Amino acid sequence: MSNTSTTDREKQLAEAEEMFGDRLHRSGFAQRFYFGQVKNGRLPEYPEVEADSQTTERVAALRRFCDEKIDAAKIDRQSLIPDDVVEGLGKLGLLGACLPKSVGGEGMSQLNYCRLLEVLGGYCGGTALFVNAHHSIGPRAIVLFGTPEQQQKYLPKLATGEWLSAFALTEVEAGSDASNVQTTATPTPDGKGFVINGEKRWITNGGIARVLTVMARTPIKGSDETKVTAFIVTPDMPGFEVLETRMDKCGVRGSATGRLAFRDMFVPRENILGELGRGLRVALNVLDFGRTTFGATCTGAAKFCVRRALEHANRRVQFGQTLGSFELVKEKLAAMGAGALAMEAATYQTAALIDSGAEEYMLETAMLKVFTTEVLWQTINDTIQIFGGKAYFTDQPYERMMRDGRINTIGEGANDVLKVFVALGGIRAVGLELQDVLGALQRPIGNLGKLGQFASRRLGSMLMSPTVEVRSHELETEAGQLGRMVGLFGSHVERLLRVYQEDILDRQYQLRRVADVATELYVSSCVLTRMDRQIRHSELDAHERARQIELGHYYLKTARRRMHANLAALWDNDDTATTTVADMLLVATKGQNGHV
Numbered sequence: 001m002s003n004t005s006t007t008d009r010e011k012q013l014a015e016a017e018e019m020f021g022d023r024l025h026r027s028g029f030a031q032r033f034y035f036g037q038v039k040n041g042r043l044p045e046y047p048e049v050e051a052d053s054q055t056t057e058r059v060a061a062l063r064r065f066c067d068e069k070i071d072a073a074k075i076d077r078q079s080l081i082p083d084d085v086v087e088g089l090g091k092l093g094l095l096g097a098c099l100p101k102s103v104g105g106e107g108m109s110q111l112n113y114c115r116l117l118e119v120l121g122g123y124c125g126g127t128a129l130f131v132n133a134h135h136s137i138g139p140r141a142i143v144l145f146g147t148p149e150q151q152q153k154y155l156p157k158l159a160t161g162e163w164l165s166a167f168a169l170t171e172v173e174a175g176s177d178a179s180n181v182q183t184t185a186t187p188t189p190d191g192k193g194f195v196i197n198g199e200k201r202w203i204t205n206g207g208i209a210r211v212l213t214v215m216a217r218t219p220i221k222g223s224d225e226t227k228v229t230a231f232i233v234t235p236d237m238p239g240f241e242v243l244e245t246r247m248d249k250c251g252v253r254g255s256a257t258g259r260l261a262f263r264d265m266f267v268p269r270e271n272i273l274g275e276l277g278r279g280l281r282v283a284l285n286v287l288d289f290g291r292t293t294f295g296a297t298c299t300g301a302a303k304f305c306v307r308r309a310l311e312h313a314n315r316r317v318q319f320g321q322t323l324g325s326f327e328l329v330k331e332k333l334a335a336m337g338a339g340a341l342a343m344e345a346a347t348y349q350t351a352a353l354i355d356s357g358a359e360e361y362m363l364e365t366a367m368l369k370v371f372t373t374e375v376l377w378q379t380i381n382d383t384i385q386i387f388g389g390k391a392y393f394t395d396q397p398y399e400r401m402m403r404d405g406r407i408n409t410i411g412e413g414a415n416d417v418l419k420v421f422v423a424l425g426g427i428r429a430v431g432l433e434l435q436d437v438l439g440a441l442q443r444p445i446g447n448l449g450k451l452g453q454f455a456s457r458r459l460g461s462m463l464m465s466p467t468v469e470v471r472s473h474e475l476e477t478e479a480g481q482l483g484r485m486v487g488l489f490g491s492h493v494e495r496l497l498r499v500y501q502e503d504i505l506d507r508q509y510q511l512r513r514v515a516d517v518a519t520e521l522y523v524s525s526c527v528l529t530r531m532d533r534q535i536r537h538s539e540l541d542a543h544e545r546a547r548q549i550e551l552g553h554y555y556l557k558t559a560r561r562r563m564h565a566n567l568a569a570l571w572d573n574d575d576t577a578t579t580t581v582a583d584m585l586l587v588a589t590k591g592q593n594g595h596v
């Protein structure tokens with residue numbers, strides 16, 4: 001039975017259509033997994049990450065800058081990123097890296113930008129978040145949706161960092177439910193603009209930005225409805241108020257998280273960003289870039305932890321042995337090493353997918369965000385365990401990294417919400433095809449082509465798994481296993497649809513499992529293509545290459561085990577008991593300060 005009424009469901013579906021537009025109908029690489037297929041029968045080519053020597057030099061320059069100027073412990077203690085750090089990052093081109101050259105940016109690819117942000121993520125989580133908010137989600141909305149006039153007016157100063165930017169969506173009633181924005185933008189009678197009223201909270205750079213993208217509800221002509229519209233707002237607008245510039249918080253303390261109010265604030269009509277009533281679409285598109293950058297910063301932080309944990313495990317002796325000689329430490333180190341490699345592979349592959357002008361990548365960016373933020377969290381936790389009590393003290397970076405890392409699974413789409421999105425994004429397409437086929441079955445004459453295509457696809461996937469092509473002979477077994485896993489996943493998705501039909505929309509235990517498998521399939525394909533490239537051309541010496549290939553095999557092996565476990569749990573689980581117990585606890589504590 002569904003938890004959601006038909007009216008609520010229709011509203012949700014209409015909102016989804018509104019937000020995603022034709023992106024729902026485009027087919028990305030990972031979406032084909034849900035059909036038990038590999039798009040075009042081959043994995044995307046893994047990028048030549050280090051091919052761009054200019055970026056390699058910039059990476060080295062950024063490392064030098066971070067070594068000299070970024071004192072992450074001090075930034076955390078003082079809750080402030082010093083001006084010279086911000087200026088330095090601007091001079092290094094980080095604050096306008098991917099903005100077009102025509103407006104003073106560097107015109108950098110997403111891949112090269114990720115290489116830089118990975119470095120920053122390894123030094124300071126707060127500074128990395130500051131740059132991500134300013135660069136990847138702030139001006140990105142203007143680049144993607146701004147008019148030429150808006151771009152010329154705002155982007156040049158944003159590109160140098162002379163002006164900082166922010167993206168203001170979150171409010172008290174609009175957290176994960178972004179469509180529930182309550183801030184209003186009322187058109188003025190003369191049609192010259194809008195009067196904005198409302199409050200925003202937890203906005204990175206909100207109180208220090210010179211340009212903000214603000215989401216507010218606007219009326220829809222000829223109806224009682226309102227829809228979210230994006231506006232460019234500047235703090236010099238009368239009625240703009242900073243309630244708090246730097247809210248005291250758990251981690252990423254260098255970043256300035258603000259609270260804002262708009263009181264009868266006039267915003268001219270020419271400051272509408274994109275189309276009236278299409279603000280959520282602006283948000284969705286912008287987040288693709290922010291999430292990819294999250295992948296890079298998390299990878300940088302994870303690599304730092306792996307390096308430090310390995311050094312410590314080799315040095316520290318207990319019971320007459322180094323920590324690294326204990327199996328329970330080895331288990332952690334192997335998972336951390338393979339996790340960091342997989343994070344890097346998925347980040348660069350996703351960035352390259354965006355750079356290639358791929359038709360669609362919203363599932364991949366959401367998968368990347370969920371995967372990298374969760375692996376980083378586990379990695380930090382394991383690092384702390386390996387360091388023991390030493391990690392608990394503030395003279396070491398690990399407790400700070402734990403505090404910094406905690407926001408990653410919440411911000412830019414809470415991971416639980418993104419998992420539902422990842423699962424439904426793929427399942428929906430399969431459901432539509434099945435529906436189409438059912439419709440065609442009722443009128444077979446005239447639909448023979450459609451039925452024939454479906455039948456041959458089904459027959460094909462029943463008889464054999466999709467082929468995954470690799471160039472290196474030694475990876476053929478891995479490629480075969482990946483193909484089989486994709487085929488298996490497709491058949492489970494179809495069975496879920498037959499069993500649950502529309503109710504699948506509310507079966508979050510199942511959706512979480514589907515999302516986890518789809519994500520590991522995507523990451524596995526990134527790892528496999530990375531290995532394929534490394535075996536064929538790699539600048540690494542033979543020893544390092546062999547080490548990397550071994551790590552890749554280990555990730556693929558352990559990912560397969562996790563995927564099998566999730567697929568098995570689709571049909572053998574404690575879901576009913578989980579609901580019973582959770583509901584019992586919820587009812588018992590409703591309206592009280594109950595004790596669990």
Ligand SMILES: Cc1cc2nc3c(=O)[nH]c(=O)nc-3n(C[C@H](O)[C@H](O)[C@H](O)COP(=O)(O)OP(=O)(O)OC[C@H]3O[C@@H](n4cnc5c(N)ncnc54)[C@H](O)[C@@H]3O)c2cc1C
Binds near residue numbers: 168170176414415417
């Ligand atoms: C340091 C920091 C910086 C931020 N910067 C910005 C910024 O620059 N701009 C901006 O607009 N916002 C920003 N945010 C806000 C951030 O994007 C939100 O915190 C995030 O969207 C989640 O909303 P929420 O915290 O209100 O959580 P809620 O929506 O209350 O969700 C809480 C939890 O409930 C669960 N949950 C919610 N909905 C569902 C569902 N449908 N299915 C299953 N589980 C669900 C999830 O476990 C989720 O983690 C920032 C927040 C922080 C802490």
